[in-house]
Amino acid sequence: MxxxxxxxxxxxxxxxxxxxxxxxxxxxxxxxxxxxxxxxxRKGRTEMRDTLLSWLPADMTGLRLLDAGCGTGxxxxxxxxxxxxVVAIDVAGSLxxxxxxxxxxxxxxxxxxxxRVGDLLDPALGRFDHVxxxxxxxHYKAFDIVAxxxxxxxxxxxxxxxTFAPQTPLLMVALGMGRLxxxxxxxxAIIPVRERLLRTLIRxxxxxxxxxxxxxxxGGFYTSHALEVVTA
Numbered sequence: 001m002x003x004x005x006x007x008x009x010x011x012x013x014x015x016x017x018x019x020x021x022x023x024x025x026x027x028x029x030x031x032x033x034x035x036x037x038x039x040x041x042r043k044g045r046t047e048m049r050d051t052l053l054s055w056l057p058a059d060m061t062g063l064r065l066l067d068a069g070c071g072t073g074x075x076x077x078x079x080x081x082x083x084x085x086v087v088a089i090d091v092a093g094s095l096x097x098x099x100x101x102x103x104x105x106x107x108x109x110x111x112x113x114x115x116r117v118g119d120l121l122d123p124a125l126g127r128f129d130h131v132x133x134x135x136x137x138x139h140y141k142a143f144d145i146v147a148x149x150x151x152x153x154x155x156x157x158x159x160x161x162x163t164f165a166p167q168t169p170l171l172m173v174a175l176g177m178g179r180l181x182x183x184x185x186x187x188x189a190i191i192p193v194r195e196r197l198l199r200t201l202i203r204x205x206x207x208x209x210x211x212x213x214x215x216x217x218x219g220g221f222y223t224s225h226a227l228e229v230v231t232a
Contacts, residue, residue, distance in 0.1 A: 005144055022094040029072040029098075040220020045135065048217045048224055049075050052132050052161050055213055055228060060084035063129040068120035068152070068162075069136020073099025073113075079132075080111035087125055089116040090136075121148060127155045133162040135224055142193045146201040149229060153206050159230045166216060166225040167192035195225065202229060 028038055029045075053075065057063065061083035067076040070088035072095055080086045090096050100115045116125070120133070131152050137145045145164060152160055199211060212228035 005141065022092070022098075025095060026072065026098050029074065037221050041222045044217050044219050044222025044224065047219075048163060048222075048226060049134060051215050051217065051226055052134055052163075053078055055159075055161055055226075056082070056084075056130060056132075058082065063158075064127070066120070066125060066128045066131045066152075066156075068131055068133040070099060070115075071095050071134075071136075073103060073115075075132060075134060076113050077103055077106075077108055077111065080108075080113050084112070084130075086111075086113045087116060087128070088113055089118055089120050089122075089125065091117070091119070093117040121151045123155070125155075127157065128152075129156070129158040131156050131160040131162075133160070134226075135163050137162055138165040138190050138224065141191055142198050142201055145193065145198065146205050149202065150205045153209060153229070153231050156231045158232050159212065159228055161226060161228050163224045163226045164193045164195075164198060165190045166223065167194045168218075168223065198227075206231075 028034060028042055034042060056065070056079060059082060060079060063084050065076075065079045065084045065086045067073075067079065067086055067088040070076050070090045071092075073088055076086045076088035076099070088096070088099065090099075096115050096117050100109075103109050103111065103113065120136070133148075137148060140148070142164075145162070149160055149162065202209070202211065206229065208231075210230050212230045214225065214227045216225040217223070
């Protein structure tokens, strides 16, 4: 069950990525030249994606993965190459279009990826062995993040991996200096979350699950903390 703030911010994200920053994020997630600030974000995102992929099995044949907030699809493609059946969903149809076109251009259109536009909590998506939500929950408060995880846990039989924005002095300074994009192209606010609070809320909401691996990636204008919740 979601909260009103989750529903409101999900709408804001859809508007932002579809109408405001589609081209900017397409460029950021490509090999095209970018500014120094965006280069640090690109590097951080690549390191985080590699971290989450390292937490998944090397051979995913017969496993079903939800890429919750798939963006332009790099993680979904890698998981499918490992043999997974992937449902890749994002609220931004423009980014899903980019993901689909890139997969086709790279000769990967035959991979088992179901590209979707919609809500990652849609029960019609079915059950999964693993769920990955990379930087798709960093705009939500701790209670909303846990509500999302709780909603997914009943349909996940292995693990859920997600990232959040840790409440650190470095991140607070970076946020105070300005957003990633120019004033006319700014993203919805990143909401720093206290790690201890988040862990406490997860244990309370999902007493049968356990907290697994975690790793923080920080460099330049990118700071994100990955946490694994094991449901099986």
